[in-house]
Amino acid sequence: MSQDGASQFQEVIRQELELSVKKELEKILTTAPSHEFEHTKKDLDGFWKLFHRFLQEKGPSVDWGKIQSPPEDSIQPYEKIKARGLPDNISSVLNKLVVVKLNGGLGISMGCKGPKSLIGVRNENTFLDLTVQQTEHLNKTYNTNVPLVLMNSFNMNEDTKKILQKYNHCRVKIYTFNQSRYPRINKESLLPVAKDVSYSGENTEAWYPPGHGDIYASFYNSGLLDTFIGESKEYIFVSNIDNLGATVDLYILNHLMNPPNGKLCEFVMEVTNKTRADVKGGTLTQYEGKLRLMEIAQVPKAHVDEFKSVSKFKIFNTNNLWISLAAVKRLQEQNAIDMEIIVNPKTLDGGLNVIQLETAVGAAIKSFENSLGINAPRSCFLPVKTTSDLLLVMSNLYSLNAGSLTMSEKREFPTVPLVKLGSSFTKVQDYLRRFESIPDMLELDHLTVSGDVTFGKNVSLKGTAIITANHGDRIDIPPGAVLENKIVSGNLCILDH
Numbered sequence: 001m002s003q004d005g006a007s008q009f010q011e012v013i014r015q016e017l018e019l020s021v022k023k024e025l026e027k028i029l030t031t032a033p034s035h036e037f038e039h040t041k042k043d044l045d046g047f048w049k050l051f052h053r054f055l056q057e058k059g060p061s062v063d064w065g066k067i068q069s070p071p072e073d074s075i076q077p078y079e080k081i082k083a084r085g086l087p088d089n090i091s092s093v094l095n096k097l098v099v100v101k102l103n104g105g106l107g108i109s110m111g112c113k114g115p116k117s118l119i120g121v122r123n124e125n126t127f128l129d130l131t132v133q134q135t136e137h138l139n140k141t142y143n144t145n146v147p148l149v150l151m152n153s154f155n156m157n158e159d160t161k162k163i164l165q166k167y168n169h170c171r172v173k174i175y176t177f178n179q180s181r182y183p184r185i186n187k188e189s190l191l192p193v194a195k196d197v198s199y200s201g202e203n204t205e206a207w208y209p210p211g212h213g214d215i216y217a218s219f220y221n222s223g224l225l226d227t228f229i230g231e232s233k234e235y236i237f238v239s240n241i242d243n244l245g246a247t248v249d250l251y252i253l254n255h256l257m258n259p260p261n262g263k264l265c266e267f268v269m270e271v272t273n274k275t276r277a278d279v280k281g282g283t284l285t286q287y288e289g290k291l292r293l294m295e296i297a298q299v300p301k302a303h304v305d306e307f308k309s310v311s312k313f314k315i316f317n318t319n320n321l322w323i324s325l326a327a328v329k330r331l332q333e334q335n336a337i338d339m340e341i342i343v344n345p346k347t348l349d350g351g352l353n354v355i356q357l358e359t360a361v362g363a364a365i366k367s368f369e370n371s372l373g374i375n376a377p378r379s380c381f382l383p384v385k386t387t388s389d390l391l392l393v394m395s396n397l398y399s400l401n402a403g404s405l406t407m408s409e410k411r412e413f414p415t416v417p418l419v420k421l422g423s424s425f426t427k428v429q430d431y432l433r434r435f436e437s438i439p440d441m442l443e444l445d446h447l448t449v450s451g452d453v454t455f456g457k458n459v460s461l462k463g464t465a466i467i468t469a470n471h472g473d474r475i476d477i478p479p480g481a482v483l484e485n486k487i488v489s490g491n492l493c494i495l496d497h
Contacts, residue, residue, distance in 0.1 A: 031196035047182040068286040075373035096234040101241040104153035111427025115156040133403025153209035177222035179209040187353040213359025220332045245382030266327040267368035270320035270376040279308040281316030290366040318381040339363040387431040395441040422450035
């Protein structure tokens with residue numbers, strides 16, 4: 001078959017597939033109850049646009065040869081932003097802000113059921129508790145009315161709403177809206193797995209929330225965008241609820257509201273310097289005259305090592321974003337927010353291979369005018385994705401004040417220790433059972449633990465500590481032990497007597 005004939009054949013196949021998917025979506029829509037019809041239609045329309053683009057786009061989304069380093073003035077050092085100081089009217093500036101937390105995550109990776117934001121992370125405070133405390137502290141300190149908005153996924157919305165009642169007496173108005181609900185598609189046939197709109201029985205695994213890039217459409221569709229614009233709000237500060245370093249920075253807010261050159265920024269991304277632990281993080285580049293977020297999934301295989309280079313790509317995206325509400329409204333109404341599609345393969349419990357199409361919120365940076373990166377201190381990035389991260393934030397490395405964690409002044413190094421806990425610590429309940437108390441880690445550089453290991457009370461870890469219990473062995477670190485530049489392996493069991 002000639003090349004033209006092959007491409008015509010492919011086009012016919014694509015059109016037939018689009019028609020089949022459209023029919024399946026129409027069938028699903030007919031099963032929606034009348035009170036959910038409009039909402040479901042918006043979700044399925046959003047999915048259809050993403051699926052249509054997925055079929056149209058061929059090959060890698062970036063041409064490596066076109067990638068350039070961002071212009072010097074497009075990524076500002078935080079020190080320069082901070083040096084401007086704060087105006088006397090910082091309260092009126094704060095009153096134009098809305099705090100939005102991406103709250104769609106489930107605690108599956110840490111062995112928990114339900115919303116990740118309800119996991120206890122510090123002094124029995126959950127991620128959500130700390131977020132509410134931070135926002136309330138702002139409102140009390142500056143006599144302001146900064147609202148807190150949670151973007152929930154549909155599969156944890158009810159659990160979150162129940163818990164919100166405990167904050168009724170806090171000085172913070174809390175709003176919620178749901179991410180869209182998209183159908184997973186069969187990897188082989190590319191047809192939706194869902195047969196109706198229900199989220200139970202066989203259909204439990206048929207639906208998914210399409211990544212945090214969905215914030216623009218779902219925030220707009222919820223009506224909250226117009227509500228806040230009507231209340232003279234101008235910017236949203238968006239961040240992941242499990243990033244305990246993501247707090248409202250008044251210097252960045254002032255820079256946005258009172259730009260030094262009089263030119264308003266529509267989108268600011270907080271970036272920070274890469275370390276060896278961050279080599280997979282998305283980075284900012286200049287591409288076809290625009291700032292663009294480049295994720296490792298978009299990088300051609302031949303250039304992955306180059307992408308991971310700390311010397312070439314020095315910064316990464318923290319996903320702490322400041323975005324103009326008016327710009328979101330304009331771009332959403334023009335259907336002009338362009339984000340690369342992330343194809344996420346999954347295997348359902350029954351063994352069926354599916355794919356889900358997602359987008360990332362930071363990828364929209366290229367659609368906004370006068371975008372800017374700010375190279376913020378590392379303290380703005382303190383994510384808790386695993387129990388290894390949880391150990392760090394529960395330890396004496398940090399002190400807690402008004403919902404914010406700050407590095408202890410007693411730690412002599414500005415960097416965070418590298419902690420790797422083995423599979424015996426993956427689930428939160430197992431992790432908690434293995435520590436009678438959280439060790440002193442002020443002088444720790446590196447901790448690796450693998451196998452059946454438990455820690456007694458008041459253990460102190462310094463320098464490098466490597467603890468390895470081989471299969472069938474057990475190591476109990478005794479109470480009060482000090483491990484400084486030590487390797488412990490084999491079998492060490494402390495018996496009660």
